[in-house]
Amino acid sequence: MERKAVVEIRDMTKNFGITRALDRVDITVYAGEICGLIGENGSGKSTATSIYAGMQSCDNGQMFFKGERWQPSSMMDALEHGVGMIVQENGTVPGITVAENIFLGESARFRKGPLIRRTEMIRKANEILKSIGADHIEASAVTASLDFQDRKLVEIARVMGKKPEVLVVDETTTALSQKGRDIIYDIMDKMKTDGKTVIFISHDLDEIMEVCDRLTVLRDGKIIRTFEKDEFDEEAVKTSMIGRELKGDYYRSDYDGSYGQEVVAELRQANLGDQLKNLSLQLHKGEILGIGGLSHCGMHTLGKVLFGAVKPESGEALVHGKPVRDEAYAMKEKVGYVAKDRDVESLCLDASIRDNISVAGLDQFAVSRFLILPSKEKAYVKQQVDDLSIKCRSAEQYVSALSGGNKQKVAFGKWTGRGSEILILDCPTRGVDIGVKQAMYQLMYRMKKEGKSILLISEEMAELIGMSDRLIVMKDGEIKKEFRREEKLSESDMIRYMI
Amino acid sequence: MKMTKRLFGIFTIPAAVLIVVLAVSRIQGVALFATEGNWVSFFRSVANVMLVTLALSINLNSGRFDFSIGSVALLSSVISATISIQYQLPVGIMLLLSVVLGAVFGFLSGLVYVIVKLPPIIVGLAMALFYEGLAFAVTGGYGVSFVNNTELVGFPSVRNYSLIIVAALAAVILIFDYTKFGYNYKALLSGQKVSVHIGIREIPNTLICYGIAGALMGAQGFITATNTGTIQMTLNFGSIGxxxxxxxxxxxxxxxxxxxxDKIGCLLGAVSMGLVxxxxxxxxxxxxxxxxxxxxLLVCFLIFLNNEQKFKNLVKQGR
Amino acid sequence: MKKWRRLTAFLLTAAMVLMMACTVMAEAPEMDESETVKIGVLVSDTTSAEALAFRAYYEEYIQNQYNVNFMYSDELKDSAGEASAIDNFIANNCKAVISLSSFDRPAQIAQCSGAGVYYAVATGTLTDEEYEAAKTNEYYVGAIGPDLMTEYQTGYDMAKYFLDEGKTKFAIFGGAIPYYTDMHIYRAAGMLAAMCDVGEGSYKDATGMDIIGKIYEDGAVETGAIGNVEVVGYVGGYDMDDAWFGKCGEMAQTEGLEVILAVGNGSDFFGAAKGEGVQIASVDAYADSYKEAMEAGTLNYLAGKFSASIGPIFMATYSAVKGYPIRDAEGNALALSQGYWVADSAETFNTYYAVDSSKEEPAYTKEMLDGLFGSSYDDFAAFVSAYTFDEIQGLK
Amino acid sequence: MELKSVMNRYGLKQKIFSIAPLFGLIALVVCFLAAATAKDLNIAYSMKNILNQSVVVAVIATGAIFIYTLGSFDISLGASACVSALVGGMVYNATGSVTLMFLTCVGVAVAIALINSVLASVFNLPVFVTTVAMLSVLNAVVLMLININGTGSQIAVPTDAVAGLNTTWFKLLVLVLFFAVCLFVFDFTKIGRLQKFLGGNPVCAKLSGINNKRLAIIAFVMSGIAVGLGSFLSITYAPTLTKNTASSVGMDVIISIVFGGMPVSGGARSRIYAAVVGAFSMTFLNQIMVMFNLNSGIGQMVKAVIFLIVVSLAMSNQRNKEILPR
Structure with a gap:
């Protein structure tokens, strides 16, 4: 049977400053299939698809859509002509209604004379929400009042309302509950049976192999290999993703799961809105305590409370038995906190590597904790850069110019440099490529062995299972289940308590 | 939201101001609205404050602090008055001219901003200097005077000011709440990046914002000018006050x-200020x-706004 | 040390004056115009009608007649601004500074004489103490302008004019009284003094010149009855905000008000708002806007400076720069008072205005000024004291 | 190999643009000297004059950099300088002590700064709007001070009392010393480092244990000291004080800081020398205008254009092509 090429990308090149994000990439996707794109962070998979979906332009190369030359001027334009994309980051505008988000940039559709008919817009939006199975969302609600998952569904509604021929789904499922995932899978299936095209981007190998008919691997802006369904093989895909075989352990290899007796940090009956409900937990010396759950189960808040950044309404956070007043106190007690939202909470992007690393370590190298001697600072920063092998031109380079993995290393360096004994890591490997991930897992393990304690909050179940001594599953601000470290523990065991 | 809560939220502040002002003036033994002139000056300050507030908030809501709005009012009224005197135009045409010129100068401010892509505060400062200088140069420093032009200085009246208030308010509500521009404006306001990625064109939208703010300031400059019949020159940022x-x-x-x-909110804010x-x-x-x-008043209200939750908690505990 | 220097300066000046007197007697002073003389002009309020009219006279008339080049300061808001502007003039090799700015005159004099630059006050006077300190300073040319008594009298005459017409209800616009600007206080005091005299009453238990002190105490003028006349309204300051314009409007429309007496800017702020039958009087300059106001009947009385009034002080300065300072017998610098042209009808206003705004034949022409070059103090004083319109026209 | 050289060049470019304002200053100096030669200017006197006219703004702006670094904005600096100078002048007239006057100037300015910062930080108010309110309070205070004083429109310190300090050397000394202190605090102590970080990303700063309230108060105190010094210097320069004393300083400070290449959003790109560079650049620019005896209106237009050009050049490497800056 002759397959009909719908999406064709030929010889596409894109540079960001000095970085070559795409290097002569060719991609072809056919009607009636779900094609997966996989690769490490910065491999170019999102760049290529976002260019095709009109979000940005390429420097060189050609695109075709159903055999015709394809040059969308914007996402709106692309969507108008049949190519829709659901983006990785939050793609909704918080301050306006759901309906306005669904028809973002195309309010003119409801124009009568020069004026826009609001009620008509809301009615149409409700129709679309219903058609994708998200009728629990009210189109006249303000988007900011929805949770993350529903906002994602609004975005999906925006795209699906246009009945696209091609749908690009970029790492959308990670943060969704089963219900959200099911909605997306249903949509993808339906498109496939209708003879339309889906491009599915994910870093989750299991998921992508399950869903896709074909799989293209990118690395460093180049197409490495395309696997047909019958060629799918986890190890082979992984190898082509990172370009070498992973040497050594990925996660930790032992199933020992033991830790010290001493409680170094704990929460006592902490309450905070719907985020924490009478929650107590203890972190021990030399323990990696994993906390898993859906994005809004309260685990991210938990991390902040333990670091003193957020005050619980009642109950308390203790470190070494004493209440944590604020972040500065926590730091004095050698607690470190790597936040989930790296670019906003962990780093100051518009500052140098030096600034970012030394800001938390001033009490380590500043004379009398006050005077900064350039030579001492340089040495301190260099130590962290070397220890974590941060790839950079110099320590004076702005953090904004670094890749995701290297940024995260800087965020780590901030805390490891000052000898933190207790590390609260919130999604530490989010948006980090496999190579760096592995390095971080090994670092965590080493720290555990050194007797340090780690609270690992993550949305990635594999790494929780792979790394934790103890694993707590949260839902709606409560602890639903606690697992001990064991070989047999699987993701489905966890999911049962999460959803 | 319940209707009572809504009405409470809408009218508490203006009503409270009215009550306080009435009470104080009763104690002082003066009537607030004693003469026709009092009504005129009340409506004038309402119109004035409302126009500036709208003009300022259009851009400030989007994070653009524009220092040049005062100079736009100055320059547009100077030119429109000069032309009106020269050709003995009726006052309505002068108003129209002011508004159009205001829109043009506002638009130009915006144009410079989108071209140089510097923070709006910097561009605003430079444009304020530039427009003040231009107004000064245009009049040779003399300013404009048309005290004796009964046509032009006959403008101030409750009716005329109300007309301006209603027209301006209706226009901004219509434009910001019921047009494609308005929908895009709101989207850009709280989700700049997302909206731009979607394909909403930010530059034209911004230019229109500056144009509308300028038009409002043109009207405000007109009101100030026709109030006394003179336009005084100012330099060195005198216009930002x-x-x-x-x-x-x-x-x-x-x-x-x-x-x-929110535009009606601006009107009620202006009414409160007019009373004061x-x-x-x-x-x-x-x-x-x-x-x-x-x-x-400013500091107290800000303290209230920024600590509202604490106040509410206090009230709750008090019960 | 200091005394020594002063003494030497004094002796030197005296000697010079003596020598000068000898040379004057010996031969007529000669105006050498081979070199362009740069003169700096200090202006505090660059946008006032008065300042602009003065500037036009200097730049469009004097500069065309003599080999001089005027350099103007920017708007000045305080004494630091004055000092900077003078520094600029000195750096630009100005030979003299003519000042229309009065934040700190002693400092201006000190700064100029320190740099060997001549200094003159236009449209104003020094206080007695200031004059005592400066009069023998070689670089201090002198001051010509309305002294404070002239200001007082101007206010007095203005109010008297309307009182004589039988008007009894007045409102006063106090301009910069809240900021304690002397000339505005004296003008207002003069107005009130006239009311006391005619109305046979007193203002806060004071009459005549004592009223000046009362205004200094309050920084404002109090409303109320003065005998059988009444001050029904008062506004001061230049706030230019809604409340201030509201006050102005309210004052202009006060029930029964007959005349608004303004220390300045009368028709600017009240012309548009005034009620039926209210007359306005003001002190200012013979500018375009006042011409229209007079013709339209919005303004009924104007005591105005004429733009050429700063002609004589230019000549005194120019003369000094060229080596012929004008000094009295004791070697003292000029201290001359000069008053306003008063117009009470559109007709007189227009007559004055035509002369005042002429760039070919202004009130003081080159021919008239040339006669002052190197003249004696007395001749100079006589010339300046004949400042009324008719007197000046009579000289032509 | 090629990539490396490109990277080096990129790094270099970043550096060059960051010192563009310095080039701007040099260009202005060159223009000034060229014009001065052509226009027969007394250059030696002019240099002294330029110092006189820059020093107050340079000192105050240098202190204000600490506030700007936090991404805040203080519009009440000019009014604060006026109040400090007036109170200082009154204290001198009451006591006859220059030292007391100096201490009063600094004390009053610091007190005002403290009120500003404590109000803003205790009640979580936006700093800019707090200073707008402070501006109108201070303007009222100025009128009251002049009222209380009762000697008419001014408070005059005898010229002789401060003439000894109205010298080039004293001014240079104050400027250099204060600049050195600020440079030290800004670049070599924890305070400056944390302030830059706080300005760059307040959320991350909080999560790095930085106490934003304390740093904001320190920033305001630094600017308060600067305002005090500035008001003292302006008394020595022009001892007759009126309601308008230092009235143009407020806006001059903002313009100078921006002209010197300081990003209005503060953060890590903040430079302590921006204020001095900007203040002197503005004075040189003004001097060039003066030489050409431009009409005030046209002069101001030319200034606006040059200001925009220099600032655009200085910030040309910080621009986001995709969305407009806010």
Whole structure:
């Protein structure tokens, strides 16, 4: 049977400053299939698809859509002509209604004379929400009042309302509950049976192999290999993703799961809105305590409370038995906190590597904790850069110019440099490529062995299972289940308590 | 939202101001609205404050602090008055001219901003200097005077000011709430990056914002000019003062805007300020005392806004 | 040390004056115009009608007649601004500074004489103490302008004019009284003094010149009855905000008000708002806007400076720069008072205005000024004291 | 190999643009000297004059950099300088002590700064709007001070009392010393480092244990000291004080800081020398205008254009092509 090429990308090149994000990439996707794109962070998979979906332009190369030359001027334009994309980051505008988000940039559709008919817009939006199975969302609600998952569904509604021929789904499922995932899978299936095209981007190998008919691997802006369904093989895909075989352990290899007796940090009956409900937990010396759950189960808040950044309404956070007043106190007690939202909470992007690393370590190298001697600072920063092998031109380079993995290393360096004994890591490997991930897992393990304690909050179940001594599953601000470290523990065991 | 809560939110501030002002003037033994002139000056300050507040908030809501609005009012009124005197135009045409010229100068400010892509505050400062200088150069420093042009100085009246208030308010509500531009404006306002990625064109939208703010300032400049029949020149940022008076009504407008259209909030904020101004006039309050009262009002309201939750908790505990 | 220097300066000046007197007697002073003389002009309020009219006279008339080049300061707001502007003039090699700015005159004099630059006050006077300190300073040319008594009298005459017409209800616009600007206080005091005299009453228990002190105490004028006349309204300051314009409007429309007496800017702020039958009087300059106001009947009385009034002080300065300072017998610098042209009808206003705004034949022409070059103090004083319109026209 | 050289060049470019304002200053100096030669200017006197006219703004702006670094904005600096100078002048007239006057100037300015910062930080108010309110309070205070004083429109310190300090060397000394202190605090102590970080990303700063309230108060105190010094210097320069004393300083400070290449959003790109560079650049620019005896209106237009050009050049490497800056 002759397959009909719908999406064709030929010889596409894109540079960001000095970085070559795409290097002569060719991609072809056919009607009636779900094609997966996989690769490490910065491999170019999102760049290529976002260019095709009109979000940005390429420097060189050609695109075709159903055999015709394809040059969308914007996402709106692309969507108008049949190519829709659901983006990785939050793609909704918080301050306006759901309906306005669904028809973002195309309010003119409801124009009568020069004026826009609001009620008509809301009615149409409700129709679309219903058609994708998200009728629990009210189109006249303000988007900011929805949770993350529903906002994602609004975005999906925006795209699906246009009945696209091609749908690009970029790492959308990670943060969704089963219900959200099911909605997306249903949509993808339906498109496939209708003879339309889906491009599915994910870093989750299991998921992508399950869903896709074909799989293209990118690395460093180049197409490495395309696997047909019958060629799918986890190890082979992984190898082509990172370009070498992973040497050594990925996660930790032992199933020992033991830790010290001493409680170094704990929460006592902490309450905070719907985020924490009478929650107590203890972190021990030399323990990696994993906390898993859906994005809004309260685990991210938990991390902040333990670091003193957020005050619980009642109950308390203790470190070494004493209440944590604020972040500065926590730091004095050698607690470190790597936040989930790296670019906003962990780093100051518009500052140098030096600034970012030394800001938390001033009490380590500043004379009398006050005077900064350039030579001492340089040495301190260099130590962290070397220890974590941060790839950079110099320590004076702005953090904004670094890749995701290297940024995260800087965020780590901030805390490891000052000898933190207790590390609260919130999604530490989010948006980090496999190579760096592995390095971080090994670092965590080493720290555990050194007797340090780690609270690992993550949305990635594999790494929780792979790394934790103890694993707590949260839902709606409560602890639903606690697992001990064991070989047999699987993701489905966890999911049962999460959803 | 319940209707009572809504009405409460809308009218608490203006009503409270009215009650306080009435009570104080009763104690002082003066009537607030004694003469026709009092009504005229009340409506004038409402119109004035509302126009500046709207103009300021259009851009400030989007994070663009534009220092040049005062100079736009100055320059557009200078040119429109000069032309009107020269060709003996009726006052309605002068108003129209002011508004159009204001829109043009506002648009130009915006154009410079989108071309140089510097923070709006910097561009605003430069444009304020430029427009003040231009107004000075155009009139040779003399300013414009048409005290004796009965056509033009006959403008101030309750009816005319109300017409301006209603027309301006209707126009901005229509434009910002019922047009494609308005929908895109709101989207860009709280989700700049997402909206741009989607394909909403930010530059034209921004230019229109500056144009509308300029048009409003053109009307404001017209009101100031026709009030006395003279336009005094100013240099070295003398024109930015007008903006500071708009902060309090803008915050009040923002608060009221939670319960009703935010533009109407601006009007109610301006009404509150108009009452306070009138009270100053009627009770002959010394200008330094005025300044201190205004500053205290601003600070107190800000403290309330920024600590609202704490206040609510206090009230709850109090019960 | 200091005394020594002063003494030497004094002796030197005296000697010079003596020598000068000898040379004057010996031969007529000669105007050498081979070199362009740069003169700096200090202006505090660059946008006032008065300042602009003065500037036009210097730049469009004097500069065309003599080999001089005027350099103007920017708007000045305080004494630091004055000092900077003078520094600029000195750096630009100005030979003299003519000042229309009065934040700190002693400092201006000190700064100029320190740099060997001549200094003159236009449209104003020094206080007695200031004059005492400066009069023998070689670089201090002198001051010509309305002294404070002239200001007082101007206010007095203005109010008297209307009182004589039988008007009894007045409102006063106090301009910069809240900021304690002397000339505005004296003008207002003069107005009130006239009311006391005619109305046979007193202002806060004071009459005549004592009223000046009362205004200084309050920084404002109090409303109320003065005998059988009444001050029904008062506004001061230049706040230019809604409340201030409201006050102005309210004052202009006060029930029964007959006349608004303004220390300045009368028709600017009240012309548009005034009620039926209210007359306005003001002190200012013979500018375009006042011409229209007079013709339209919005303004009924104007005591105005004429733009050429700063002609003589230019000549005194120019003369000094060229080596012929004008000094009295004791070697003292000029201290001359000069008053306003008063117009009470559109007709007189227009007659004055035509002369005042002429760039070919202004009130003081080159021919008239040339006669002052190197003249004696007395001749100079006589010339300046004949400042009324008719007197000046009579000289032509 | 090629990539490396490109990277080096990129790094270099970043550096060059960051010192563009310095080039701007040099260009202005060159223009000034060229014009001065052509226009027969007394250059030696002019240099002294330029110092006189820059020093107050340079000192105050240098202190204000600490506030700007936090991404805040203080519009009440000019009014604060006026109040400090007036109170200082009154204290001198009451006591006859220059030292007391100096201490009063600094004390009053610091007190005002403290009120500003404590109000803003205790009640979580936006700093800019707080200073707008403070501006109107201070303006009222100025009128009252002049009222209380009762000697008419001014408070005059005898010229002789401060003439000894109205010298080039004293001014240079104050400027250099204060600049050195600020440079030290800004670049070599924890305070400056944390302030830059706080300005760059307040959320991350909080999560790095930085106490934003304390740093904001320190920033305001630094600017208060600067305002005090500035008001003292302006008394020595022009001892007759009126309601308009230092009235143009407020805006001059903002313009100078921006002209010197300081990003209005503060953060890590903040430079302590921006204020001095900007203040002197503005004075040189003004001097060039003066030489050409431009009409005030046209002069101001030319200034606006040059200001925009220099600032655009200085910030040309910080621009986001995709969305407009806010």
């Amino acid at each position: 007008a903006m500071f008076a708009a902060f309090l009504p803008m915050f009040i407008g923002g608060y009221i805007g939670r319960y009703i259209n 101004s009138l009270a100053y006039v009627r009770m002959d309050v010394d200008s330094s005392v005025q300044q201190i009262i205004s500053a205290l």
